[in-house]
Amino acid sequence: xxxxxxHLPTLSVQEGDNSIINCAYSNSxxxxxxxxxxxxxxxxxxxxxxxxxxxxxxxxxxxxxxxxTVKHLSLQIAATQPGDSAVYFCAENMAAGGFKTIFxxxxxxxxxx
Amino acid sequence: xxxxxxxxxxxxTEKGKDVELRCxxxxxxxxxxxxxxxxxxxxxxxxxxxxxxxPDKSGLPSDRFSAERTGGSVSTLTIQRTxxxxxxxxxxxxxxxxxxxxxxxxxxxxxxxVV
Numbered sequence: 001x002x003x004x005x006x007h008l009p010t011l012s013v014q015e016g017d018n019s020i021i022n023c024a025y026s027n028s029x030x031x032x033x034x035x036x037x038x039x040x041x042x043x044x045x046x047x048x049x050x051x052x053x054x055x056x057x058x059x060x061x062x063x064x065x066x067x068x069t070v071k072h073l074s075l076q077i078a079a080t081q082p083g084d085s086a087v088y089f090c091a092e093n094m095a096a097g098g099f100k101t102i103f104x105x106x107x108x109x110x111x112x113x
Numbered sequence: 114x115x116x117x118x119x120x121x122x123x124x125x126t127e128k129g130k131d132v133e134l135r136c137x138x139x140x141x142x143x144x145x146x147x148x149x150x151x152x153x154x155x156x157x158x159x160x161x162x163x164x165x166x167x168p169d170k171s172g173l174p175s176d177r178f179s180a181e182r183t184g185g186s187v188s189t190l191t192i193q194r195t196x197x198x199x200x201x202x203x204x205x206x207x208x209x210x211x212x213x214x215x216x217x218x219x220x221x222x223x224x225x226x227v228v
Contacts, residue, residue: 008153034216043117043204043219044156089156091217100169101146101217106155 008087010108019077019111023090023104028071030092030102035064035075038087038106047075047088077109085111115139119205119220126195126227134190134223138207146217147180147190148204156204162188195227 013019025033031052036044050057050064050073057064063076073090090104118137126132138145147159158172162182173179177195182188192199202224206217 008155036216036219041221043206043221044217045219046216049216100158100161103148103156103158 008106008108010110012110012112013080015080015082015111015113017080019075019080019084019109021075021077021088021107021109023073023075023107025071025073025090025092025104026102027092028068030094032093033064033066033073034091034093034101035062035073036089036091036103037084038089040086044089080109080111082111082113085109117205117207117218117220119203119223121223122221123224124226126225128197128227129194131191131193132195132225134192134203134225136188136190136205136207136220138186138188138205139209139218140186142207142209142218143185144208144217145182145188146206147188148206149201150204150222151201159190159203192225195225197227200225200227 011021034049035047037047038044048059048062048064050066052068055066061078065074075088077084087106087108089106091101093101117139120135124132143164145162149157149159160173160180161169177193180188180190190203202222204219204222206219208217
């Protein structure tokens with residue numbers, strides 16, 4: 001099957017610092033992108049989304065940046081807290097529904113107190 | 114219901130036995146996905162249902178795996194003659210519409226252990 005990610009990369013940050021998690025997406029036709037957070041023992045949870053007509057969107061302590069030229073997404077978390085420790089996945093799709101959602105490989109964020 | 118419900122939450126089975134995993138999506142959600150997640154790894158796509166369309170089965174790893182969705186709602190993932198490499202967390206997700214607009218809602222998963 002379509003497999004996304006083996007041996008997840010890990011990002012370790014100090015509590016209070018800002019975190020930046022990066023993702024390269026695969027389909028240039030994708031126009032809708034989502035970040036998910038997965039805590040231990042739980043399913044992924046929606047954090048924030050962005051459409052391709054934007055290059056930046058802000059939520060509460062999170063910002064998603066989209067660079068369509070290089071097919072790159074990033075998730076910035078301000079003032080990272082221990083509760084932010086989780087695996088973060090990006091996902092891509094088309095708002096018009098051209099194909100199934102594709103998930104990125106995932107990044108494990110570890111917050112040091 | 115309020116969220117995506119999966120059952121059982123944990124399943125231990127002997128190698129060679131068949132297992133059925135159940136997913137109750139959010140009422141009204143037309144799209145339903147099954148993913149597999151091995152320990153410490155990413156999401157492996159298995160199968161995708163969208164309304165009354167033929168499911169996308171391209172992610173099923175072998176013919177021992179099958180899934181159905183009855184009445185456009187509840188889905189069952191069946192694994193026949195289980196093998197130890199089938200041990201993983203099986204996640205179900207549903208969304209309103211086929212695109213996952215506003216995101217998919219995931220269940221908490223079924224942790225399958227084949228001994």
